[in-house]
Amino acid sequence: MSASAHAPEDAPARKRSVVRSLLRLWPYVRPVRVRLFTAAGVAIVAAGMSLVFPLVLGWIVDGPIADGDTGGVLAGGLLLLVVGLAEALLFGFRRWLVARPLAGVEAAMRADIYRHVQRLPVAFHDRWPSGQLLSRATGDLTQLRMFLAFPLTFLVVNATMIVVGCGLLLHQDRVLGLVVIAPVIPLIVVCLVFERHYSVASRRSQDQIGDLTTVVEESVLGIRIIKGFGRHRSQARAFRELSQRLRSTELRKSRLLGAIMAVIYGLPEFFLGGALVLGVLRVADGSITAGTLVAFMAVALALRWPVESMGFLLALCNEAATATDRYFEVMDEPLPADDPPSPAAGAAARxxxxxxxxxxxxxxxxxxxxxxxxxxxxxxPPVLDGIDLHxxxxxxxxxxxxxxxxxxxxxxxxxxxxxxxxxxxxxxxxxxxxxxxxxxxxxxxxxxxxxxLFSATVRENVLMGAEEAGSREFARALRVSQADDFVAALPAGPETQVGEQGMSLSGGQRQRLALARAVVGRPPxxxxxxxxxxxxxxxxxxxxxxxxxxxxxxxxxxxxxxxxxxxxxxxxxxxxxxxxxxxxxxxxxxxxxxxxxxxxxxxxxxxxxx
CATH class of the missing domain: 3.40.50.300 (P-loop containing nucleotide triphosphate hydrolases)
Structure with missing residues (x-):
């Protein structure tokens, strides 16, 4: 029960491609790909509605408003209402499309890692802290489900919106469009630098969460030892040290995210302000109409969220890639061969x-x-050396x-x-x-x-030794282990839940039930x-x-x-x-x-x- 197994403070992230890591999820995603692709398409259409608003506004300003056509203004307002309602309905439909299949993906991945961990040899479990396995099977998989449901879709949606929006800006006015698009290259460079640094902090954070989970689990399972020896202060100190490491890592992630968000928010705003000033001058000299400027600025403003969210989405991509790496670190552990390596080898052994x-x-x-x-x-030196015994x-x-x-x-x-x-x-x-x-x-x-013992009934714990055993074999096993008397005295007899680790029983009672489990199947x-x-x-x-x-x-x-x-x-x-x-x-x-x-x-x- 110590905090010795923690990620080192300067642990480097393994070199890996975010895209290559995330592509390993494809076998799990493939069965639900139709609904996910449909949801992405619906989201693109829904997001595209926000680009229709500026075009309608430009038409209203240059048309009905310039002509004093009240009916046209009302018609334009009604059109904007319909577009907004359609956008809301489409986004709701997208969420409905992905909710059930992604819950299924998470369940399938969790079932696979549980089955894999059960089949891995004891030597693997000797090396791996239980908290690290637990965090991979719970927190990491929840993070992957959320990534597939939101960030992955909106990376595609936002990228599509940015490309289409930039095309609209250039179509409306090439000069103003070039001014607004100018910060794209600097932003790409900043994002690449951010990705490299954030991946290190993300991996360190998730490993430290696993270490913290290990300490919590050990403290709960060993609560009698902690209380019996008065070690609650030392355990609290170990927990606090790991919490501080995790806090420092999370703060570094926040600083990195804050820095890129400041750049992503600030740089486009500067060029957008310059485009507005230049646009007003061009309206004044008659180069463009007021409606064109209104439509242009509305499109540019509609692109603010797709651009500004890229830093947040990139951070989530890195965390999802880290979660994927951690998941497959366990899944990539080779299983021992259950059968002879080949028919020939089996025949030779026989x-x-x-x-x-x-x-x-x-x-x-x-x-x-x-x-x-x-x-x-x-x-x-070998632990066992040349054992001959019959x-x-x-x-x-x-x-x-x-x-x-x-x-x-x-x-x-x-x-x-x-x-x-x-x-x-x-x-x-x-x-x-x-x-x-x-x-x-x-x-x-x-x-x-x-x-x-497991959190199950006495009967279920004993019959783990032979699930097909009947009541007679069960009673015999209790009699052999001299457990029949105390089992009969339990509140519900053999159907009594023994609690986690069987801690509701004495050490001798647990040992007798373990012996009953061994003999219940009459093993040779x-x-x-x-x-x-x-x-x-x-x-x-x-x-x-x-x-x-x-x-x-x-x-x-x-x-x-x-x-x-x-x-x-x-x-x-x-x-x-x-x-x-x-x-x-x-x-x-x-x-x-x-x-x-x-x-x-x-x-x-x-x-x-x-």
Whole structure:
């Protein structure tokens, strides 16, 4: 629970094209492209109505007003009213066109990133803070939906209006038109400089929001630790530091946006004022009519919002491109292959499993297994080195080792939460690398030392281990884990909501439900990571007695720290320094291994000598 994972203050933005980044959204936009293109067309027509106003005004001034035609003035006013009403209706129709499809685009992207994150390996989740993933799946996607609904459409609309408006200005009076259009090139240069600087600040801001989300999430989940140790001030300080970094970044974005808005607002106004003065002089000398000047200035004023909004729209484009980059940073993470790399490789693996030799034996076998974390620096010693271990069919093997010896890493290899670096693991002679992860996890059930429950009912949490299990299997799993009594005492029994992380239950209750989840499906292979560590001695004894019934029908690997858990096993493997140091029964290892005796009884080597 710290603020250590934050974006560095001077983190450079990756070189990327805004357009190229945004084009990656096309696969999601393509199914609704007809409505989006129609909405853009409607918006262009609606915006074009604002250019009709000046032409009508020019006609009224040079026509009915100059001729004293009251009826013509009223007709012109009615025409302006109709044009304004049509513009309002068209803009409302545009919004209706895009609302539903873009909500669908956001939902599809959110579903994809959730599904992708669920399938990514554990090593990915070890690297990524949860807040960064959360901000990409929520805030970034909302920002993209808003961008597709408004800024993207109006970039097209405003660009069209500016081109058409400039054509009208030049058509009405070439000299005045050139004066008004003169600042276009300087504005383009300013926008390019702005885009480069704003993209850095935008990326930094969104990364810092992810860091802030991580701190908030950790503080909420760890609220008992914070309160228990009185660490609310330090957590508030960490939150405040990240908030200040984010505030500084947002202020920089505001300064950049303010600077470009000042240029975009001020430069055209200066040339517009010059055009007005020149236009009055030309009316005075009879070069143009008053109606032409009125129409010209009205068109120029109608172009103010399209021009002035470009800075704001460019900022939104940069933020949308950054959100797109952040989204695809996760989506681009390669998924592990679920199946053998090719039919030939699968056939070879099956042939190897069927051939005579050590790998042909049933049960669970580790053959020269070596594991090194994928992101470990080169030259780092492997966590597991040359593991050879055979758990016979129907046998329970206890895995004992000191802290950091690699026990949890070893059992994580069995359900393929991590992939072996070299060597192989077989289940009844089949290499797990030749099976899909779904097939492996149908055969192997796990219960971890840290029991994780979800915001669901007791029944739903337990049946995550086997969704097809019926009421009889559910009741049996509760009985084996000695959870039936406390579950029956809950307000709604098995239908009681356990709350986020199962924090409404005690540690021992959560651990028993996690054990029930592991055994409910009657798996042929069972992997347990110190499953009874949170139980009192009396409950532990009852669970062990019931668990023997389950272990008699399965092949099990159990991480054990206490003699009572070791006694559940037929044999024991001692893991030391990432290697199997000894294998035998509990009594054999007590007599032959000083290290095993020290781990299980606490006796020192000096005591052993005496």
């Amino acid at each position: 042939a190897a499993a069927a051939s005579p030799g050590p790998g042909a034996a049933g049960g669970m076998r580790f053959e020269n297994v070596t594991f090194r974390f994928p992101d470990a620096p080169p030259g780092t 758990i016979r069919p129907g046998e329970t093997m206890a895995l004992v080792g000191g802290t950091g010896s690699g026990k949890t890493t070893l059992i994580n290899l069995v359900p393929r939460l991590h992939e072996v670096t070299s060597g192989r693991i077989t289940l009844d002679g089949e290499d797990i690398a030749a099976l899909s992860r779904a097939q492996v996890r149908q055969r192997v059930a796990v219960a971890f030392e840290e029991p994780t 292979f069972l992997v347990l990571d110190d499953p009874l560590s949170a139980l009192d001695v009396h409950t532990e004894a009852r669970v062990e007695a019931a668990l023997r019934e389950v272990l008699a029908d399965t092949t099990a690997l159990v991480v054990a720290h206490r003699p009572s858990t070791v006694l559940l096993a037929d044999r024991v493997a001692l893991l030391s320094g990432g290697r199997i140091a000894a294998v035998g029964t509990h009594n054999e290892l007590l007599n032959s291994s000083d290290e095993y005796r020290y781990l299980l009884t606490g006796e020192t080597r000096g005591a052993l000598v005496r």
